[in-house]
Amino acid sequence: MSPENKNRKMDDWIVARASQYKALGDSTRLRLVLMVRDAAPSPVCTCDLPEIFGMGQSTLSHHLGKLVDAGILDREQRGRWAYFTLDEQFDASMLGHSGFIHPADASRGDCCSSRKDADGTVTVLFACRRNSGRSQIAAAIAQSMAPSGMRVLSAGSEPAHEVDPLVVQALGEIGLKPLSSPSKLDPTVVKNADWVVTMGCGESCPYFPGTHREDWAVPDPHTRDIDEVRDIVARMQGKVADLMARIEKNQENREGQNGQEE
Structure with a gap:
């Protein structure tokens, strides 16, 4: 690869990363991404989101669209509802490296912490x-x-x-x-x-x-x-x-x- 092509590829990578960091800078979008990550491998349906976030469907659709445009989430339409997963090209380690994941969760190997009952149940x-x-x-x-x-x-x-x-x-x-x-x-x-x-x-x-x-x-x-x-x-x-x-x-x-x- 010529130096020019290598530099161009690096520039494209930087632009893509900057776009993703910008999208993740919004608290609602960050929560959406973390929810989708935690739900994997199951997709997250937009039908569940208004109740969870206390927001209208149109507002949530706006945020989800920004995340799709940034190459963070992937959308699949199934009839009336859209379902979201992490984009296959998205480097999920960005979440940890940028401090978006709580330190206690950064090294977990599974999305389940089995932590909801104080007695360990x-x-x-x-x-x-x-x-x-x-x-x-x-x-x-x-x-x-x-x-x-x-x-x-x-x-x-x-x-x-x-x-x-x-x-x-x-x-x-x-x-x-x-x-x-x-x-x-x-x-x-x-x-x-x-x-x-x-x-x-x-x-x-x-x-x-x-x-x-x-x-x-x-x-x-x-x-x-x-x-x-x-x-x-x-x-x-x-x-x-x-x-x-x-x-x-x-x-x-x-x-x-x-x-x-x-």
Whole structure:
């Protein structure tokens, strides 16, 4: 590369970085970026933002547009709503290097700090639309694997009257049963949970900063036959086991950091 091209490339890089730092200089935009970062890998829906920020949709759209223009966020339109993730080209380490992240969070390896309960209890919430199938299966399996100090909940955005009978049967075949009857998804419960796993409830499951949220692509057992439901249960066992391992690792990392601080 010639010196001229090298200098031009450096100039472009500097201009892009300056634009990003300028965009991040606004407190609302910085909060938006940190929220999107903490929600990863799940995208953040604009439908959740007015309640969280106490601002109108048009004001938030203006700020989000500035972040997209600066190459910090990426926008994906899904029907009525836009969903945002960090732009793949954005260097997220800028947040730490520029002091935008609290020092206690700068070295964390996971977005979940499992910190909301003073007694150390970790709350895991599984949510789907009807709370009669997937979330019930996941919660029952999680409860069977949960260590002491973990609270497992499930809920639905449009709860059914009862848990699917075939789900009850398939769980019974592995010695488990639903933890509760279908219940309505409460935003307060979502806000107070440390880990939230959604399965098909989409925009109706709100996002709150500081809560780790991920979405699982698991088939809905509703209208499936018993063999298909058994397959879903088996698949869920693997996903829940992986989740439990990640939560345990997160707790160990956090305890290690606390020990070093002391």
